[in-house]
Amino acid sequence: MSGSLSCVVMRPFKDFVEAVRAQMHDDAFRATLFLFVGLLVTGTIAYSILEGWSPLDSLYFSVVTLATVGYGDLAPVTDLGKAFTIVYILTGVGVLVVFASRVVNTMVDRQSEVVRERRERRQAARLTSEPADMASEELPGDPTAL
Numbered sequence: 001m002s003g004s005l006s007c008v009v010m011r012p013f014k015d016f017v018e019a020v021r022a023q024m025h026d027d028a029f030r031a032t033l034f035l036f037v038g039l040l041v042t043g044t045i046a047y048s049i050l051e052g053w054s055p056l057d058s059l060y061f062s063v064v065t066l067a068t069v070g071y072g073d074l075a076p077v078t079d080l081g082k083a084f085t086i087v088y089i090l091t092g093v094g095v096l097v098v099f100a101s102r103v104v105n106t107m108v109d110r111q112s113e114v115v116r117e118r119r120e121r122r123q124a125a126r127l128t129s130e131p132a133d134m135a136s137e138e139l140p141g142d143p144t145a146l
Contacts, residue, residue: 019106036099050081066092
């Protein structure tokens, strides 16, 4: 059971990594990835300085904020931290959406390709298993058949 659970958990992560790798040739995607990572680094540094949080807490809050989850376990208390958060959310959510949509589209396209290939293989297998003289059979209701 543990092995199947591992596959269920790791498969989406593997698909995500493969989708990112497939997009790395695209300049626009690389720029979006760079912006996203830059936002996480900026948020981590800013919250560490402005709120006095540990780097891990700051990174955690940055991810939770950009993902619009907002657990409420951490919240900026300084005015500067709150102002930074406003700007951070308004810029960061858009970058995250663009990044995520590119990755998800690639994952869906890859899965659609797998499904299409399976369908074609099944169809080809059905065609090869049909009798060869199928075309010479009389069609029901054929007016030329006597």
